[in-house]
Amino acid sequence: MTTKTGIGASVLRKEDARFITGTGAYTDDLSLPGQVYCVFVRSPHARAIIKSIDTTDAESSGGVIAIFTGEDLRSDGIGDLPCGWLVKSKDGSDMLAPSHPAIATTHVNYVGDIYAMVIAETIEEAKNAAELVEADFEVLTPVVDVATATTADQIHENVPNNQCYDWELGDSAAADGAFANAVHVTSLDIVNNRLIPNAIEPRAALGNHDAASGSYTLYTTSQNPHLERLILAAFVNVAPEAKLHVISPDVGGGFGSKIFVYAEETAVIWATAKVGRPIKWRAERIESFQADAHGRDHVTRAELALSGDGEFLGLRVKTIANMGAYLSTFASSVPTYLYGTLLSGQYKTPAIHVEVKSVFTNTAPVDAYRGAGRPEATYVVERLVETAARELGVDPAELRRKNFIQPSDFPYATPVALTYDTGDYEASLERALSLAKYSEFAKRRNESEANGRKRGIGFSCYIEACGLAPSQVALSLGAGVGLFESAEVRVDVTGSVTVMTGTHSHGQGHETTFAQVVSDKLGIPFENVTVVHGDTSKSDYGLGTYGSRSLVVGGSAIATATDKVIAKAKKIAAHMLNSTEEQVSFDDGIFKIPDSNESLSFGEVAFSAYVPGDFPIEELEPGLSEKAFYDPANFTYPAGTHICEVEVDPGTGTTEIVSFVAVDDFGTVINPMIVEGQVHGGITQGIGQAMLEHGVYDADGQLLTGSYMDYTMPRADDVPDFIVDTTVTPCTHNPLGAKGCGEAGAIGATAAVMNAITNALDVKELAMPATAETVWRAITGD
Amino acid sequence: MIPATREEVWVALRSPEILQECIDGCEEMTALDTNEYEALVRVKLGPVRAKFRSIIRMLNVVAPESYTLAVNARGGNAGFGIGQAHVSLMPSESGTTLSYEVTGTVSGKLAQLGSRLFLSVANKMTASFFNKFCARWDNTRSA
Numbered sequence: 001m002t003t004k005t006g007i008g009a010s011v012l013r014k015e016d017a018r019f020i021t022g023t024g025a026y027t028d029d030l031s032l033p034g035q036v037y038c039v040f041v042r043s044p045h046a047r048a049i050i051k052s053i054d055t056t057d058a059e060s061s062g063g064v065i066a067i068f069t070g071e072d073l074r075s076d077g078i079g080d081l082p083c084g085w086l087v088k089s090k091d092g093s094d095m096l097a098p099s100h101p102a103i104a105t106t107h108v109n110y111v112g113d114i115y116a117m118v119i120a121e122t123i124e125e126a127k128n129a130a131e132l133v134e135a136d137f138e139v140l141t142p143v144v145d146v147a148t149a150t151t152a153d154q155i156h157e158n159v160p161n162n163q164c165y166d167w168e169l170g171d172s173a174a175a176d177g178a179f180a181n182a183v184h185v186t187s188l189d190i191v192n193n194r195l196i197p198n199a200i201e202p203r204a205a206l207g208n209h210d211a212a213s214g215s216y217t218l219y220t221t222s223q224n225p226h227l228e229r230l231i232l233a234a235f236v237n238v239a240p241e242a243k244l245h246v247i248s249p250d251v252g253g254g255f256g257s258k259i260f261v262y263a264e265e266t267a268v269i270w271a272t273a274k275v276g277r278p279i280k281w282r283a284e285r286i287e288s289f290q291a292d293a294h295g296r297d298h299v300t301r302a303e304l305a306l307s308g309d310g311e312f313l314g315l316r317v318k319t320i321a322n323m324g325a326y327l328s329t330f331a332s333s334v335p336t337y338l339y340g341t342l343l344s345g346q347y348k349t350p351a352i353h354v355e356v357k358s359v360f361t362n363t364a365p366v367d368a369y370r371g372a373g374r375p376e377a378t379y380v381v382e383r384l385v386e387t388a389a390r391e392l393g394v395d396p397a398e399l400r401r402k403n404f405i406q407p408s409d410f411p412y413a414t415p416v417a418l419t420y421d422t423g424d425y426e427a428s429l430e431r432a433l434s435l436a437k438y439s440e441f442a443k444r445r446n447e448s449e450a451n452g453r454k455r456g457i458g459f460s461c462y463i464e465a466c467g468l469a470p471s472q473v474a475l476s477l478g479a480g481v482g483l484f485e486s487a488e489v490r491v492d493v494t495g496s497v498t499v500m501t502g503t504h505s506h507g508q509g510h511e512t513t514f515a516q517v518v519s520d521k522l523g524i525p526f527e528n529v530t531v532v533h534g535d536t537s538k539s540d541y542g543l544g545t546y547g548s549r550s551l552v553v554g555g556s557a558i559a560t561a562t563d564k565v566i567a568k569a570k571k572i573a574a575h576m577l578n579s580t581e582e583q584v585s586f587d588d589g590i591f592k593i594p595d596s597n598e599s600l601s602f603g604e605v606a607f608s609a610y611v612p613g614d615f616p617i618e619e620l621e622p623g624l625s626e627k628a629f630y631d632p633a634n635f636t637y638p639a640g641t642h643i644c645e646v647e648v649d650p651g652t653g654t655t656e657i658v659s660f661v662a663v664d665d666f667g668t669v670i671n672p673m674i675v676e677g678q679v680h681g682g683i684t685q686g687i688g689q690a691m692l693e694h695g696v697y698d699a700d701g702q703l704l705t706g707s708y709m710d711y712t713m714p715r716a717d718d719v720p721d722f723i724v725d726t727t728v729t730p731c732t733h734n735p736l737g738a739k740g741c742g743e744a745g746a747i748g749a750t751a752a753v754m755n756a757i758t759n760a761l762d763v764k765e766l767a768m769p770a771t772a773e774t775v776w777r778a779i780t781g782d
Numbered sequence: 783m784i785p786a787t788r789e790e791v792w793v794a795l796r797s798p799e800i801l802q803e804c805i806d807g808c809e810e811m812t813a814l815d816t817n818e819y820e821a822l823v824r825v826k827l828g829p830v831r832a833k834f835r836s837i838i839r840m841l842n843v844v845a846p847e848s849y850t851l852a853v854n855a856r857g858g859n860a861g862f863g864i865g866q867a868h869v870s871l872m873p874s875e876s877g878t879t880l881s882y883e884v885t886g887t888v889s890g891k892l893a894q895l896g897s898r899l900f901l902s903v904a905n906k907m908t909a910s911f912f913n914k915f916c917a918r919w920d921n922t923r924s925a
Contacts, residue, residue, distance in 0.1 A: 041859060042859070042890070043890070044861035044862050044889040044890025044891070044892075044893075045862075045889055045890075046889075111889070111890060111893070111894070127859070130858070130859050131858035131859050132858070133858075286891060286894060286895065289894065290894065698893070698897070700887060700889065700893075702887075702888070702889055702890075702893035702894070702897065703893065703894050704893065704894075704897055704898075706891075706893070706894025706895060707829075707894060707895050709828075709895070709898075710898070
């Protein structure tokens, strides 16, 4: 069905009316009777022994209800925060995970690590009392530099050399053989700069314990409420799962940083039963900078072996990845299974070997941030390929074309464990070259030169793996949870539909996209479909939203459940039309039988299901509500080409992005407007990493970029009008043919920008972020 | 340049009352020991305003020539400040020449928001201290 609201239509987002009129309900908008407030007392030191904590003065401060330290949680049986993915080292040994208490007991290990929580009647009283908590610290020398962390002081007693694991993937001998036969080798030293996520809504929690039922309710800013509930129940021991109700209401952005189970909501939900009052906490922006999981932070040496005619023969990559002070919920998987597996890119590189050492430092934990591992992989591959083209004096588009996996090669098994199901990389490249007017670039460059400017162009032909799957493969590789998604499609008596999903929308527009899928399939008005998410009591289970999985996994579950509804409705319709199920057709919301003008609307059948007078009650149960659990057969593989063009003022180093083209293959697109918005946001974050953003700690482990005075977020005037288009090769293994679009912009853009700037400056390497100062120094050699 | 003898300056530099009077934002100053003071000082460092409970120790004391002031300032939730000032007094024709050098670090919220500003604020406070301190002598004299 093609309608103004069906699959493929740019329907305006349902949720925006409440967001832009201020009628959304975020965690901090919610209040419960008798609510009190919590402030966390955080370490000012990067690394110290807690010798003692004196809360005497704080406890007698006005309005204070309770003050808890890590010892209070520990003695009450509250467990450590776990890491949900067990990565094994080369030698087969398990990764080393340090103890990660929600509130530190013996040591603080980064600036912002919590050592006490203060609960008071008002937020001001809690803050005043927090000032009076006296801790006696013995300050230790912190480990800050990721490259030398393995030879620095040992941070955690069970983690020698501060090394979490030493992991590898691919055939080392084959890769070495490729390099032995190489005619040309391109190598690069790459630092993937640390990023701080900065969702517009800071993290928050509102916990309540109902003494009568013994059950807990936690409202929190989670991308993943069922996982939050599972971890708080099974690992942290707050309460049995059935006594724990987690609600993620409206959430203002996450970018990965809200996937994880953090110390704050853990302490809040535990403490609510201790004080017998609802407790609210909301991060101040300064706490978000300190204690939200940061992103990226890799140091890499990468080499590409090529034949005389530019064929890729082999790739070797050695990376040190920073985990920060503790393992955040999915930290271990990001620089391994979401990074090493993507190093084949869009190319037929026959031999690849990657080694990743992941290390602890006295900095905030590092975990998934928009793209999670795949931006880092794309950056390595695409910077290498572009550099190789320059070194060989060949057109970078031509070098890529020559090495692309071809449409006839699918399914294509890479040397790094993935099997790509489909794609047409050249189609995206050609479209992007045309939109970027690549053939006229030399002319534009001459014009810039005549004006005293340096112009450069850069490519990024990225691939990503989305909709992490299938469960059994992931579990065998160390994942701690399944990766399917659930859905319930509940048809109401009057034919309207409520859809329950285990994914969570925090800006992605699921209430619109999912409603389009269901209304399209059922042939009912878009307005009659309501999507419910973010409540563990409403949807059966779910793995939340991350890794561009919501449509491809969650949407597929919804499509499957909708098909079950249609199948049952056909049986009911067959009875009502005195026909057989096989004879009944369903199209555009109407059930028909051949050679008859008799028909039934979806609403009539739904009514009969709930008021079962004319109903096959002997064969069917009444009602029309179906569930599905969808476990994908494979990842999906969105891919595309980004082309960035920049102009640099050599006098100041100021770089202007004069053009940015993105041609992406996301498979079937449900709502092109939403997809375009996702691409815009992703590219903007990619540009932010390339040119503006950098999380910096000084040698003492103090966070220097802890506010917007020092951490530069991209703004509208930092980016051009994007030229965005799509090509389509539908995913071969899910019912929607969709591949996911949430991260592509952030994955592809960074390399394109840096390839363009290095092209303009004619330099091989340039550190991110390429600020005006960095660029100016590269030009002047200063 | 202070119009007083080195010995007079030395004694004044160790008086809690005079120290309190000359330190911007100093609300209390108590001598704990011969070479140790406790002070309560209000400081604004960029967007962070904090009250610091500070322990000030005089180290490497070579009376009446030089000493090192070691300041350990605890600003509660705002963080810590650790500073050192090396002070030396040289007799000159018209009195005593006082020179000083300041170093220091901050931690926690102070570092997060104010580390760029810290040394300039520390230098400003030190300069203000010695200006006020020197002005005392001018006032004494003209009085």
